Amino acid sequence: MLIEELDTPAVVIDRRLVEANLGRAQEHANRRGLKLRPHIKTHKLPLFAQRQVELGAAGITCQKIGEAEVMADAGLQAIFISYNIIGRQKLERLLALHRRVTLSVVADSPEAVDGYASVFTDAARPLAVLVECDTGAGRCGVQTPVQALELAKRIASHPGLRFEGLMAYPARGKIAETDAWLSEALDLFKKEGIEVRRVSNGGSPDFYADTAVASATEHRPGTYIYSDRMQVGWGHGSLEDCALTVLATVVSRPTPDRVILDAGSKALAADTCAAPGHGHIVEYPEAVITMLNEEHGIADFSRCASRPAIGEKVRIIPNHVCVVTNLFDEVHLVEDGEVVQTLPVAARGRMG
Amino acid sequence: MLIEELDTPAVVIDRRLVEANLGRAQEHANRRGLKLRPHIKTHKLPLFAQRQVELGAAGITCQKIGEAEVMADAGLQAIFISYNIIGRQKLERLLALHRRVTLSVVADSPEAVDGYASVFTDAARPLAVLVECDTGAGRCGVQTPVQALELAKRIASHPGLRFEGLMAYPARGKIAETDAWLSEALDLFKKEGIEVRRVSNGGSPDFYADTAVASATEHRPGTYIYSDRMQVGWGHGSLEDCALTVLATVVSRPTPDRVILDAGSKALAADTCAAPGHGHIVEYPEAVITMLNEEHGIADFSRCASRPAIGEKVRIIPNHVCVVTNLFDEVHLVEDGEVVQTLPVAARGRMG
Missing domain, CATH: 3.20.20.10 (Alanine racemase)
Known part of the structure; x- marks a missing residue:
């Protein structure tokens, strides 16, 4: 299945980026003893x-x-x-x-x-x-x-x-x-x-x-x-290292500049960071997710050269990835645009 | 089982308050046609x-x-x-x-x-x-x-x-x-x-x-x-009407005024409201939950007359209750201090 065929909102994890992030850290630890x-x-x-x-x-x-x-x-x-x-x-x-x-x-x-x-x-x-x-x-x-x-x-x-x-x-x-x-x-x-x-x-x-x-x-x-926007803001790598994104669909375009996504605080969480807004939209880096309701992400596209169509899917790098994982029952591992594995988030929902 | 016997963090819902909140709203709707x-x-x-x-x-x-x-x-x-x-x-x-x-x-x-x-x-x-x-x-x-x-x-x-x-x-x-x-x-x-x-x-x-x-x-x-702190802040009822609380345990008291609870952003969510902090501690209304980490709630008790012991359980009214429900797989209905029913949050975790 292609990533775009996943229903939304969905968590998509780039397996190669995970491997790179894990490998780099282990090597760094080894070097430092x-x-x-x-x-x-x-x-x-x-x-x-x-x-x-x-x-x-x-x-x-x-x-x-x-x-x-x-x-x-x-x-x-x-x-x-x-x-x-x-x-x-x-x-x-x-x-x-x-x-x-x-x-x-x-x-x-x-x-x-x-x-x-x-x-x-x-x-x-x-x-x-x-x-x-x-x-x-x-x-x-x-x-x-x-x-x-x-x-x-x-x-x-x-x-x-x-x-x-x-x-x-x-x-x-x-x-x-x-x-x-x-x-x-x-x-x-x-x-x-x-x-x-x-x-x-x-x-x-x-x-x-x-x-x-x-x-x-x-x-x-x-x-x-x-990694996530918070980590990048603190100097830990770049947005290109972020392996986890939330796939979301454009569900409304009520005004020329306002775009509504089906990822709200129940998918992205309300955690804030130094970067503006509630997540980074990979395909439209100039867009700002100005507000989250529970099932709506409200984005300002006024600084973007183009606008997405209703039904278009985009990928969002969250502000704080740890709390996002905790909201989803399953995640999808992807490689080269294909979903290669879907995993239950086995250790979520454990209270205590 | 008594409420205090529940392991923490846990969602506790007062059945009588739910009934009162539902009844009052239905009557109000009826009156208004x-x-x-x-x-x-x-x-x-x-x-x-x-x-x-x-x-x-x-x-x-x-x-x-x-x-x-x-x-x-x-x-x-x-x-x-x-x-x-x-x-x-x-x-x-x-x-x-x-x-x-x-x-x-x-x-x-x-x-x-x-x-x-x-x-x-x-x-x-x-x-x-x-x-x-x-x-x-x-x-x-x-x-x-x-x-x-x-x-x-x-x-x-x-x-x-x-x-x-x-x-x-x-x-x-x-x-x-x-x-x-x-x-x-x-x-x-x-x-x-x-x-x-x-x-x-x-x-x-x-x-x-x-x-x-x-x-x-x-x-x-x-x-x-x-109801929740956000609703109360907007003039919708009082804290006494809040039917859902998160039961948490004091896990650390590192300084005289600092109390650490086992309810963090993965239990209370990071949503903010006009009232200070990340939730209202029922037993210590003057306490302020100044920060949430994922599994830690960090509270300032400097304005409280007494301090809880390590191991003591407290109940927290969340800032925004809708996102809290979404974090837990089950909730406990209580009446007169007793747990009367434990329910799975059947419609959570539905992505789309």
């Missing part, structure tokens, strides 16, 4: 997770147990859940998962650590726990290297847990600050004679930056597999 | 569509064929798709649907009309087509009453189609303008001796306004079933 532990939240597809490991990734990263369960079912072996797992129900699922894969998780509070310890009690097969560090992003994480050390000691005090290392979700662009924070922590751990096996750093935009977070031993890029 | 044709895009649940009809709705409104197919499967009989249906694949599905329910659709261009005519050819069972009118919202729709008349004539010229009426998705707050536009069109149609069976008006926020669009014969509110 970094392990790659790609975050699968962006694609949620076992096929691509397997491909990431084939290309050399040390394992994959998930953001919730539901994603990790799907990946374990598909045969993925080394899974890092970079999220505090809180609450009895999730902890029991985590224990079941731990019995079949090589699992690691994070904690940033005594409560999180003690939760793990309440369920993981087997000293012969301890759960690997990293301490999440807030190196400036203002999300989760302990606030100081001293707190990181205290929490590591608390982890180590439980026989069913093993202190594994440090994890940062760094503030974008703050490479030096992140490195300083982690280096200070590593000095502290060294003085105490505590081994830090992994220092895990994340984020796609800074992955290719000239200076690296030298203290990191691994990186968890997610969006790099597809 | 308006037919109600509720838009199911908000809930996507056959159970609630059936309830809307039981309470007196003249039928339901859908925004795409996939939604209408699910509702037809569930036994709903009168279905209005308030959207231009464009393209051969969708038109064939539309024809199949037309054979089993009482269907109506809209058109705002000769291309849309001729598309319908290419598939609907049975004069004994014509497809009812309304002309979509842009009365000021700047989305789809013919621009002038004269264009509406021309398009109605084009619809009537096809034996397989029947001109049914006019449809507006009005600009919020522009009741007088919408009424003036539609009244002018009705005068024009009257002069030409063309019957206008339905004048369909939409939107929840203006439904309860003191002045009504007097020319309308029916209204298509959607969000009124649950």
